[in-house]
Amino acid sequence: TKVWKHSTIIHEQNLAIEEAAALLRDQQVVAFPTETVYGLGADATSELAVQRIFDAKGRPSDNPLIVHVGDRKQVEQLVTDIPPVAKQLMDKFWPGPLTLVFPSNHAAAENVTAGLDTVAIRMPSDPIALEILLKTDRPLAAPSANRSGRPSPTDADHVIQDLDGRIAGIVDGGPTGVGVESTVVDCTTEIPVILRPGGVTKEDLQQVVPNVMVDPALANQEGQPKSPGMKYTHYAPESPLWLVEGDDEFFKSQLHQLIEDEQRVAVIASRELAGQLDHDNVTSCGSRERLSEVAGHLYSALRYYKKAEIDIILCESFSEKGVGAAIMNRLRKAATQKITQY
Ligand code: TXA
Numbered sequence: 439t440k441v442w443k444h445s446t447i448i449h450e451q452n453l454a455i456e457e458a459a460a461l462l463r464d465q466q467v468v469a470f471p472t473e474t475v476y477g478l479g480a481d482a483t484s485e486l487a488v489q490r491i492f493d494a495k496g497r498p499s500d501n502p503l504i505v506h507v508g509d510r511k512q513v514e515q516l517v518t519d520i521p522p523v524a525k526q527l528m529d530k531f532w533p534g535p536l537t538l539v540f541p542s543n544h545a546a547a548e549n550v551t552a553g554l555d556t557v558a559i560r561m562p563s564d565p566i567a568l569e570i571l572l573k574t575d576r577p578l579a580a581p582s583a584n585r586s587g588r589p590s591p592t593d594a595d596h597v598i599q600d601l602d603g604r605i606a607g608i609v610d611g612g613p614t615g616v617g618v619e620s621t622v623v624d625c626t627t628e629i630p631v632i633l634r635p636g637g638v639t640k641e642d643l644q645q646v647v648p649n650v651m652v653d654p655a656l657a658n659q660e661g662q663p664k665s666p667g668m669k670y671t672h673y674a675p676e677s678p679l680w681l682v683e684g685d686d687e688f689f690k691s692q693l694h695q696l697i698e699d700e701q702r703v704a705v706i707a708s709r710e711l712a713g714q715l716d717h718d719n720v721t722s723c724g725s726r727e728r729l730s731e732v733a734g735h736l737y738s739a740l741r742y743y744k745k746a747e748i749d750i751i752l753c754e755s756f757s758e759k760g761v762g763a764a765i766m767n768r769l770r771k772a773a774t775q776k777i778t779q780y
Pocket residue numbers: 472474475476477478501502503504535537539551554556557558562580581582583618619620621622633634664665666667668
């Protein structure tokens with residue numbers, strides 16, 4: 439695996455991007471930064487290239503991929519129709535952390551869409567991602583660049599941990615900003631539906647589409663989620679994650695109980711709670727008053743503790759306002775147990 443280091447990217451960015459684009463045109467897979475998480479890219483029109491993504495990640499083949507584009511013309515080449523609401527959302531939020539589901543014209547390889555009649559597309563805002571897309575001059579399928587089931591990568595080191603030796607290259611652009619994946623919105627229905635909460639919040643979407651709905655499968659965990667990826671175990675740290683819903687006193691009582699029971703416990707918490715704890719293994723994700731900061735540090739916190747050293751990771755719950763909806767969606771999926779006060 440060739441790694442183009444961040445320091446090199448700054449000084450010789452064009453060369454790294456040229457080489458990455460050449461590999462992608464040659465049907466190889468290359469990891470690159472986006473503003474959300476690192477993506478594992480491959481030519482979305484090539485069945486062979488896309489198969490290499492599934493092989494490298496160990497990803498189930500019934501879970502479709504997001505196609506990334508560098509300009510609007512590439513969207514037209516992939517869809518039968520651009521619904522008016524999709525046009526409005528593209529105008530407002532692209533480039534950025536919003537994926538839209540369109541009716542597919544099947545120009546994307548069959549394994550990108552897992553045989554569905556729809557195709558998910560987004561235009562990332564990260565300048566390196568955009569440059570790679572424009573230089574490659576093809577739409578690129580790109581799931582998060584982690585082994586399937588692991589926390590998504592927000593740093594090139596996370597990609598190296600998971601995929602070194604399994605892919606052709608990694609473009610290191612430093613840490614990503616948003617930290618959680620894009621929001622997925624289905625635009626093929628009468629009323630658009632949020633299938634996955636992410637970097638663009640429901641409140642943001644309501645500015646443009648006041649009647650946007652949330653997939654009921656997200657709320658009740660019952661039934662078949664429409665976004666196929668939502669049914670798999672995801673984002674799991676090495677040790678079991680216990681998610682605590684309650685006030686700070688309740689959290690402290692749970693922590694003390696586990697310590698008394700001689701469990702080796704690590705904590706993931708806000709700065710506010712972390713500051714109240716007299717304990718060795720505490721990672722703060724940022725202030726609970728600034729959820730975008732928490733989102734930015736979440737996945738690296740989930741990757742931090744090694745199973746040989748820690749029996750249980752005790753994690754604070756956050757507000758579901760704004761990007762908090764995405765944070766809590768990921769934590770609920772990562773958790774093996776929920777401990778609720780009320
Ligand atoms: O921020 C992101 O979206 C990152 C970066 C790399 O762009 N990518 C990402 O891709 O998160 P991935 O493959 O890890 O997640 C794709 C999600 C899955 O939940 C999948 O089920 C859903 O999008 N999806 C893909 N195609 C779909 C479709 N046609 N209909 C409904 N959901 C779809």
